[in-house]
Amino acid sequence: MADLPAIPYAPALIESMRSVGYSLESAIADLIDNSISANASCVAIQFRPFGDPYLAILDDGDGMAPDEITEAMRHGSRNPLEVRSESDLGRFGLGLKTASLSQCRKLTVVSMKSGVLSARCWDLDFVAETEQWLLRVPDSIEEIRRLPQVNELEAQSSGTLVLWQEMDRLAAGERSIESALGEKMDQVREHLALVFHRYLSREPGRQKFSITINNNPVEPVDPFLTFHRATQLLPEEDFLVENHTITVRPYILPHISKLSPDEIVLAGGEEGLRRNQGFYVYRNRRLIIWGTWFRLARQEELTKLARVRVDIPNALDHLWTLDIKKSGAYPPEVVRINLRRTVDRIAERSRRTYTYRGRRTNSNGILHTWSRIQGRDGVFYQINRDHPAIGSLLDTLDTGKRALLETVLRTLEATYPADALYADMASDRPQHPDDPSMESLRELAILMVDAIRTSNGDVTGLLQNLHLIEPFSTQPDFTAHIVKELNHVD
Ligand SMILES: Nc1ncnc2c1ncn2[C@@H]1O[C@H](COP(=O)(O)OP(=O)(O)OP(=O)(O)O)[C@@H](O)[C@H]1O
Ligand SMILES: [Mg+2]
Structure with missing residues (x-):
């Protein structure tokens, strides 16, 4: 069998690879992966939507020597089958190029290592013109220094600056790149805050890491709410x-x-x-x-x-x-x-x-209006006959009326709208009407006191414990006030 070389046609392939499916935020995250792999402790993202718009991602990592940047800019610079170090976030040898060129037509990588500043650039128009995989190399240090954010890079002992210019994809379909970038950078911030939250929140034994966007730090977002006591x-x-x-x-x-x-x-x-x-x-x-x-x-x-x-x-x-x-x-x-x-x-x-939410209050001494009963076939709810409002009413009734009330209570229990409540809880609709007003609480307290007195009972215990009885337990201030009033009347 004979062999035939089938070399990819540079202008077509480099253009098609722009459509791998990166979003702005996933593209930026891919570059931050590279910074983390290069031991950076700080990544500064700067974007300028006006003038000659650009987006710059500067890190203080190990940096690259001139020939290392050339290698890094090569598509497939690393073999995906290679064993990588444990902390390396890369795999395919593609991210730097594919992520960047998915967003812009001109990618420049400037790097500082061992006191040497160097740069290489992929310019899609130049590739189209020359029909070759040709990287551009600036003619002089001065040319590099004219690029945005290079001052900041030079002030560091090492690091890498990835510069995107001619961001055609961002501007596509938008009124202006200014409004598009402003809005999209909010999404970028949210995305980075979540994706890198464990780096940003500095897990024990790990080095400090920060990301800023136009000098504003990105704060980590912890999807597990680990800081919350109830998690x-x-x-x-x-x-x-x-x-x-x-x-x-x-x-x-x-x-x-x-x-x-x-x-x-x-x-x-x-x-x-x-x-x-x-x-x-x-x-x-x-x-x-x-x-x-x-x-x-x-x-x-x-x-x-x-x-x-x-x-x-x-x-x-x-x-x-x-x-x-x-x-x-x-x-x-x-x-x-x-x-x-x-x-x-x-x-x-x-x-x-x-x-089971709400059941916990059973253990803190509150007397509930409803009892939760664990039966053999599942859970059901009963109106608590020991609740003073019910108990005192029962005490005032003769046997016939008691039977009538018992029938009413059972009917209420049997028709308890469990399914509707379940659906409402699941969709987080409010489960309670408004909190009871001072007026309605006072009325209820007076009713109970009168009922107890009618059956010659003692109201002292009731008033002492009123704050532990639903619904009074939900309004301790009103309740204290009511108890004071009722004691005073006494
Ligand atoms: N910010 C950086 N600092 C230092 N070296 C970098 C930086 N960015 C890229 N490199 C070098 O360039 C190489 C190519 O990067 P690229 O993102 O294209 O591929 P990768 O990270 O190896 O794999 P992947 O495609 O999975 O991201 C990296 O392996 C790394 O050696
Ligand atoms: Mg990478």
């Missing part, structure tokens, strides 16, 4: 795949009623709380996929509080079918088996957090 941590589990450890740690987020408006935003908003349930897969602590159960569970309302952190090492990339953008991967069967067990464990726990 439940389930035990961490490890399992081995091809001798590499995968670590799984489930979290159950607090019920939405326990979150402040700011915390709800952090958890992804009310809608995000449901949508973002599922696995959060981190490759070397960098988030690659989130908010999916990999079809191992349904996105149910009842599992919506569950989020599971999965840590995978880059040595298992081949099993996860990682994509070039590092935004897609699917677990291999050995992993799925283990994850399914985790799903069962947490779905049960999450369900409990969801449906």
Whole structure:
């Protein structure tokens, strides 16, 4: 058999590769991966939408010598089958080029290493003109220094500046690049805050890492709300795949009623709380996929509080079918088996957090209007006959009327709208009408006091414990006031 060279046609291939499917935020994240792999502790993103618009990503990492930049700019600079160091976030030898050129027509990489400043540039128009894979090399240091942000790079002992110019993709379909960039940079900030949150929040034993956008620091967003007291941590589990450890740690987020408006935003908003349930897969602590159960569970309302952190090492990339953008991967069967067990464990726990909410108050001495009864066939709710409002009423009635009241109570219990309540809870509609007013509480207290007196009972105990009785327990200030009034009347 004979051989024939079939060399890719540069202008066509480099143009087609722009459409791998990067968004602005995933492209920038890919460059930050490179900075992290190069041991950077600070990444400064600057964008200028006016004049000659540009976007610059400057890091203080190891930097590259001139021939290292040339190599880095080559498509397929590294073989994906290569074994990489544990902290390397790269895999394909493509990100720098494909991510950048998906957004701009002119990519310049300037780097500083061992006191040498050098630069190389991919210019799509030049490739089209020459029909060759030709990199541009600036003629002089002065030419490099005329590029934006190079001053900042030169002030550092080492580092790399990635510069995007002629950002045609950003401007496409927009009124102006100014408004487009401003808006999109907000999305970029949100994306980076989540994707790199474990770097930004400085996990114990790790070096400090920060990202700024136009000098504003990106604050980490922790999808597990680990800082929240009501977040439940389930035990961490490890399992081995091809001798590499995968670590799984489930979290159950607090019920939405326990979150402040700011915390709800952090958890992804009310809608995000449901949508973002599922696995959060981190490759070397960098988030690659989130908010999916990999079809191992349904996105149910009842599992919506569950989020599971999965840590995978880059040595298992081949099993996860990682994509070039590092935004897609699917677990291999050995992993799925283990994850399914985790799903069962947490779905049960999450369900409990969801449906048992409110029961906890039983243990703090509050006398509830409704009792939750665990029967053999499930749970049901009964009106608490020991509640003073009911008890005192029963005491005033003769036997016939008591039977009538009992029938009424049973009818209410039997027609309790459990299904509707369940649906409303799941969709987080408010579950309570307004808090009881001072007036209605006073009326109820007076009714109970009168009823007890009518049957010659003693009201002292009632007044002493009124603050522990629903609905008074929800309004301690009003209740104290009412008790004072009633004691005074006495
Ligand atoms: N900011 C940087 N600092 C130092 N070296 C860098 C930087 N960015 C890229 N490089 C070098 O350039 C090489 C090519 O980067 P590129 O992003 O194209 O591929 P990769 O990171 O190896 O793999 P992937 O395609 O998975 O991102 C890197 O392997 C690294 O050696
Ligand atoms: Mg890379």
